[in-house]
Amino acid sequence: MKKLLFSITLLNCCNIVFAQKFYTKNGSISFFSTTYVENIQADNNQVMSVLNATTGELQFSLFIKGFHFKKALMEEHFNENYLESDQYPKATFKGTIADINKINFLKDGVYPILVSGDLTMHGITNKISSKGSITIKEGAITGSSVFSVALADYKIVIPAIVETKISKTIEIKVNCLYDQKM
Amino acid sequence: MGTAKKIMITFCLLILIGVAAAFYLWNKPHQNVANAAAVKTNAVSLYKVFKSDSIAANKKFTQQVIEVSGTVNRVSKNQQNQTVVLISTNTNGAYINCTLEQDSKNIQPGQLINIKGICNGIGQGDADLGIKGDVYLVRCYLDQ
Structure with a gap:
């Protein structure tokens, strides 16, 4: 029994050592807008993300129409008027994790990270950087981060009539379990 | 009924209809996927x-x-x-x-x-x- 357990652990470790790239096609990205009038949240659970554990390269891509709101009308306005998702259907991020070699992918723990790169949405690309973490637990790798973006930086215009309901700065929460490797 | 009163009632009705429409739109449910034609x-x-x-x-x-x-x-x-x-x-x-x-x-x-x-x-x-x-x-x- 002990030999079997040892072999399984060894196999898991070998898998992690030999695999250099981890990815998911079902990562989660949510955003929050908080104002004194209303709090708005939308979730997208169809995020594709690839993490290169050797070079630290990290990328995300998602469909804007994949964001699901509690209220149907908000979802309509978000797609048709604010993000214009027929014209700009996807948002992407391409960047790198600094000092990736400080993360021991074989050892359980929560490793703080600094990610920087290009975030593209609504047809505009801006450089961003954000703190986050990589969590290793029993071989499972989860990346998470929370950062803010200003709507004006991406030329997302909110009409004056609903200006009080939507924050000018949106908080974005990333949570991806990299359940596939290559 | 005087003309002014009629105008006032029509105006109030229009406001009521407007408020009801806005309330309906605001609370409009998401599409019912389970029962939708596919x-x-x-x-x-x-x-x-x-x-x-x-x-x-x-x-x-x-x-x-x-x-x-x-x-x-x-x-x-x-x-x-x-x-x-x-x-x-x-x-x-x-x-x-x-x-x-x-x-x-x-x-x-x-x-x-x-x-x-x-x-x-x-x-x-x-x-x-x-x-x-x-x-x-x-x-x-x-x-x-």
Whole structure:
């Protein structure tokens, strides 16, 4: 029994050592807008993300129409008027994790990270950087981060009539379990 | 009844109708996917049409309620504890990626399945890394 357990652990470790790239096609990205009038949240659970554990390269891509709101009308306005998702259907991020070699992918723990790169949405690309973490637990790798973006930086215009309901700065929460490797 | 009174009543009625319409729109529910009419297809042809002519596929399927039949490849939970079912296509590594709105515990790999959901199009994958894009279905229900 002990030999079997040892072999399984060894196999898991070998898998992690030999695999250099981890990815998911079902990562989660949510955003929050908080104002004194209303709090708005939308979730997208169809995020594709690839993490290169050797070079630290990290990328995300998602469909804007994949964001699901509690209220149907908000979802309509978000797609048709604010993000214009027929014209700009996807948002992407391409960047790198600094000092990736400080993360021991074989050892359980929560490793703080600094990610920087290009975030593209609504047809505009801006450089961003954000703190986050990589969590290793029993071989499972989860990346998470929370950062803010200003709507004006991406030329997302909110009409004056609903200006009080939507924050000018949106908080974005990333949570991806990299359940596939290559 | 005087003209002024009539105008006042009409004005009040118009305001009431306006408020009711705004209230209805504000609380308008999401599309009822479970009961919606669906375009029927199977996983192999759906993936094939997205790969061969994505413009035509987007016109026909994207943002539409579709019902896909196929064989379950994998069942997992996403970060929000929703069930994700991957239906096999005839391309290795590419799936119809279905996120269920209802909780479902009895789906097994190898099982033949009919899933109804809103199609969000095909993901971009990563050609350099050989990761193929899945066709996404969201707010899915099992069609028994």
